[in-house]
Amino acid sequence: xxxxxxxxxxxxxxxxxxxxxxxxxxxxxxxxxxxxxxxxxxxxxxxxxxxxxxxxxxxxxxxxxxxxxxxxxxxxxxxxxxxxxxxxxxxxxxxxxxxxxxxxxxxxxxxxxxxxxxxxxxxxxxxxxxxxxxxxxxxxxxxxxxxxxxxxxxxxxxxxxxxxxxxxxxxxxxxxxxxxxxxxxxxxxxxxxxxxxxxxxxxxxxxxxxxxxxxxxxxxxxxxxxxxxxxxxxxxxxxxxxxxxxxxxxxxxxxxxxxxxxxxxxxxxxxxxxxxxxxxxxxxxxxxxxxxxxx
Amino acid sequence: xxxxxxxxxxxxxxxxxxxxxxxxxxxxxxxxxxxxxxxxxxxxxxxxxxxxxxxxxxxxxxxxxxxxxxxxxxxxxxxxxxxxxxxxxxxxxxxxxxxxxxxxxxxxxxxxxxxxxxxxxxxxxxxxxxxxxxxxxxxxxxxxxxxxxxxxxxxxxxxxxxxxxxxxxxxxxxxxxxxxxxxxxxxx
Numbered sequence: 001x002x003x004x005x006x007x008x009x010x011x012x013x014x015x016x017x018x019x020x021x022x023x024x025x026x027x028x029x030x031x032x033x034x035x036x037x038x039x040x041x042x043x044x045x046x047x048x049x050x051x052x053x054x055x056x057x058x059x060x061x062x063x064x065x066x067x068x069x070x071x072x073x074x075x076x077x078x079x080x081x082x083x084x085x086x087x088x089x090x091x092x093x094x095x096x097x098x099x100x101x102x103x104x105x106x107x108x109x110x111x112x113x114x115x116x117x118x119x120x121x122x123x124x125x126x127x128x129x130x131x132x133x134x135x136x137x138x139x140x141x142x143x144x145x146x147x148x149x150x151x152x153x154x155x156x157x158x159x160x161x162x163x164x165x166x167x168x169x170x171x172x173x174x175x176x177x178x179x180x181x182x183x184x185x186x187x188x189x190x191x192x193x194x195x196x197x198x199x200x201x202x203x204x205x206x207x208x209x210x211x212x213x214x215x216x217x218x219x220x221x222x223x224x225x226x227x228x229x230x231x232x233x234x235x236x237x238x239x240x241x242x243x244x245x246x247x248x249x250x251x252x253x254x255x256x257x258x259x260x261x262x263x264x265x266x267x268x269x270x271x272x273x274x275x276x277x278x279x280x281x282x283x284x285x286x287x288x289x290x291x292x293x294x295x
Numbered sequence: 296x297x298x299x300x301x302x303x304x305x306x307x308x309x310x311x312x313x314x315x316x317x318x319x320x321x322x323x324x325x326x327x328x329x330x331x332x333x334x335x336x337x338x339x340x341x342x343x344x345x346x347x348x349x350x351x352x353x354x355x356x357x358x359x360x361x362x363x364x365x366x367x368x369x370x371x372x373x374x375x376x377x378x379x380x381x382x383x384x385x386x387x388x389x390x391x392x393x394x395x396x397x398x399x400x401x402x403x404x405x406x407x408x409x410x411x412x413x414x415x416x417x418x419x420x421x422x423x424x425x426x427x428x429x430x431x432x433x434x435x436x437x438x439x440x441x442x443x444x445x446x447x448x449x450x451x452x453x454x455x456x457x458x459x460x461x462x463x464x465x466x467x468x469x470x471x472x473x474x475x476x477x478x479x480x481x482x483x
Binding site (some may be wrong): 002003004006009032033035040041051053068076078103104108191192 | 341342366432433
């Protein structure tokens, strides 16, 4: 038995917003792979819960009228991994989601929960950062669209009021077209592992595959919240696909990252990881794009 | 909780339609063990790490300890009890666990077998690496992983009508359906 003060089930977005308004201390329960564990440990024990898990309208991946990939907030990691739209347009998101927890955790964990809990180690977040995703929320004031660059305020806090609900994550198709990505996660073991540091790189190469038309990189656990490394991106944009530029890119990521010491890893080790992961992930993204280094 | 909250949960459990008034605070493992006496559902860590409580929900493996019982309404649940035949005949994967000595203390066994059932029901051939990843949501405290792995791999081969040899080498030499095969992926 879980220690809940009360549990309310929302069957529609409007009902969820009303329940949130009526219960200012209530916690949203999506898949529960964080919230139920925190309830068990005592951190969230005795609280009111609003379960949105039953809202199938928030599940699934589609392409909307404005040419965005629309991922319903309750879509599970395993559903994302096998989704044909994701695998066609932004396969690296499937790669990142396939590294979350274990198969059973991927079956229950949702991408909405992964981005609303505001943690820097979220495996999906660095890729969503690197593809300029947009968060869609519903609240009493209506629909809001928040670019992911403005989403994370600080650890465990995102740009959403208590009576708002994240309903979807949008990824513009133009942000995917021509780009190929690679996500690399460093951890002490291969499963059930919280990322020590993670890096999602994607590249768009010129037609002859000799120039970086664009490079984008997102990091998890390289700062208090997921971040982009714009200095590194700027450093190689428009430049030749070469070993020197790949190393320049990796070095320049250190201008943007600001990891800290934690019991999981030291700051110095994380700085090393940022550089190494960025280098390896960029090299792999180039290979997947059919590019030849120093070709 | 100030006053107890209950909800009628109707679901199909091991092929039979069942209904029960359930405390909204109950996990699915609480409901399966306490209301339906399905004690193959083991409670180990209760935080979704060990996999001992794994059941299939609409064919997909979930940790029932971090799944609310009320969410099971309208779903199809399979536990280990649902795998054997009408006269208690064991399924191929259960028999393979016996034949390969894949159970030591046995606590992790039902969970492992449920995940293995999902893997085998996909009808696909997986490489050793893929199989290990797919089984990674289970902890065996006796550390009997090699025999568990062998039981699943042998059953996969036998279902696909292929001969299993100890020295077969990695399965990845054979063309394998891999959902994350980047080499076949190019954006133009």
